[in-house]
Amino acid sequence: MWSSPISVGLRLQILYWALGPLELGLNELLRASSLCLDKALRARAHTLIAQFPIVFIVEAGDGNSIIAAPLLTLPTQIMEIGEKGNQWEISTVAENGNEAPGSDTVNDVKKRCWDQREALPGEPHCVICGRYGEYICDETDDDICSLECKHTLLCRVAKSRLPVGLSPPTRLPTTDECFYIKDNDEKVDSKSLTNDQTELLRTKLKINVRGDLVPAPVLSFNSCNLPQKLLDNIEAAGYEMPTPVQMQAIPAALVGKSLLVSADTGSGKTASFLVPIISSCSKLNQEKFSNQIKPLSIVLTPTRELCIQVEEQAKLLGKGLPFKTALVVGGDPMAGQLHRINQGVGVIIATPGRLIDLLTKHDIELDSVSILVLDEVDLMLQRGFHEQVTQIFQALSRPQVLMYSATISKEVEKMASSMVKDINVVAVGKPNKPNGAVKQLPIWVESKKKKQKLFDILLSKQHFMPPVVVFVGSRLGADLLSEAVAVTTGIKTLSIHGEKPMKERREIIQSFLFGEVPVLVATGVLGRGIDLLGVRQVIVFDMPTSIKEYVHQIGRASRLGEEGSAIVFINEENKKIFPELVDILKSSGAPIPRELNSRYTKTTLPLGRDQKKRKHSS
C-alpha cells in the first residue's frame, strides 16, 4: 500500500491518461483537473479504469506537490482518495485489476462496484457493470458484483414496474469513452501532443480522421479557447466533459475546417457544431462587427421539430452572449421570422424549403454567412432536399461547411467532397451501425397480426417500458393506430406526423415528454435527430424502407449511451432490406428470428451446383 497525505484546502486535481503500454513524461501528459471527490466522477473514473489501463496522477492544486511521478512506472493502478481527520489520504487499492496487497476486503461482501475485480473469460459478469459477478441477487436471480450494483439493479427493476405516466428515468453518466476533465487554470494544448499520442488518443476514443492537419482531439471544453460565458453555459447545461465526437469535431471546426462527421445517434453531435458556431459568432460580434446585422451562420435540418430542438439548444448554450437565433420553418408566420433576421442574428436554423421561400420573397443578404451546417446530411443530399440545399449553398460565398449524420455512406461522402473542396472526414465509432446501447429485439409478425402484437406488448408489465415511441410508415396509419391503441388498451396515446399543424405538433411532443401521454405513434417526422429524453423503448411497427432510417429510429431509445431497447416487427413485406437488416442484427449481436434467417439464407446464398443446373435447364 502506498499512501501520501495532502493538506486539506489545496484544490486537488486528478490527471489521468489512457496510457496503455506507453510511457510519457509528466510534462507531456495531458493536464486535466477535476473535482476528484465527486462521487459520480469517481464512479465514472472507475468505469474507465475497467476499460483501459489508466494511470491516475494526483497532484495538489498549487502545481508543486506533484505526487504522481512514482506512479508513472506502474501502468495500471487504481487509486482511492479518502478523508482521514483533516487530511486526504490517497492509496493504491488495486493493481492490474487485482486486490491490492494488504487489502482486508477480500472475503467481505463487496460494497462498491469498484471494489470488485474484472471478470475473467468464462466467469459470471455483473449485469450492471460487467465486473466479476461474485454474488447472485436473490430477488432477480441475476449475477452482480457488489451491494452497490445490487441496489442499482433493484432500482431499475422497481422503475420498470412503475405505472404509466410517471416521470422518465434520470440520466446516467455519459458513455464510458468520455473523459471527465474540468481544468480551471491550465489549458490543455493539444498541439503539445506528438503524432503518436494523438493517434493513440484517437484509437482509444474510436475516432477516425481523414484529411490534412486536423487538430488533435481535446479532452476538455476549457481547452478550446471558448468565451467564458459559453463555458459557463456548457457547464450549466450539465455537460461535464465533451463526448468523443465533440472532442474531435469542436477543435477542428474552430480552426475553420470543413467537416463531414459521422457518429452514433445520441452522441452529442448537435453541440459539436453549435459550440463552434456560438463561439465564432459571439467573438465576431464582440470584436469586429458589433453592428453586424447580417446572419453569420445557417443550420439546415430536414424537419421543423429538429429545427426547434436545435434552436432551443443554441439558445441555452448562447445565453448571455452577443448571439441571437432565428427559427425559419413552415407553419410559423413568415413576417415574424423575417423581422427577427433583420434584427441581426448569429444563426438561422431552418428547413431548406422555408428558407428558400423566404429568400425568394424577401431581400436577405447571406454574404456574411461563414458557417453552413447540414444536419442529417445524408437525407439533405437526397432527392427532395438536394436541389434546395444546392440553391442555398450557391447563395453563400464559400462558407465553412459542417455536415453531420449517424449514417454516412460512401456515396454521401463523394457528394460532400464534390460540393466542398478539402473536406475533412471525422468518423466516431462504427459508421452506419445502430447505437450499441440499444438492444434490438426483432420479431417476425405477419402484417394482420401486428396490431394485436402491439397491444400485447403494451399490456404486458414485463415488456412495456413507457414512454414509448411507435414508428409507423404513414400519416393515416399513425392516426388509426393511435386510436386503436387508446381504445383497446386504455392507454393514453397520441399520434404525430407532418400533416398536423405546427402548434399541435409542439403540444403533442410536450405532453409526451412531460409524461402525460405514455405512447406516441409517429411517422418518420420523429425518426431523426429528435432528442426524446426519457424514452428508452421504441417499437418499430412498420419497418422503414431504408436501413438508415431504421438506425435513426431505434436511436431514439438511447441518448449518450444510456441503455434502451427497440422491438422491431418484420415480415415478408420487408424483404428488400433483409440482407442489410441481417447484417446489422448480426453485427449488433441481436437475435435473428428463424423466419428471417431462413428467408435471408435462401435469397443470399450462392446457388449450389444442382440448383444451378435446374435453373439452367428450366
Ligand SMILES: Nc1ncnc2c1ncn2[C@@H]1O[C@H](COP(=O)(O)OP(=O)(O)OP(=O)(O)O)[C@@H](O)[C@H]1O
Ligand atoms: N458533453 C455532453 N455532456 C452531457 N450531455 C450532452 C453532452 N453533449 C450533448 N449532450 C446531451 O446528449 C443528448 C444527445 O445529444 P444530441 O441530440 O446532440 O445527439 P445526436 O448525436 O445529435 O443524436 P442524433 O443522431 O439522434 O441526432 C442531448 O440531450 C444533449 O443535450
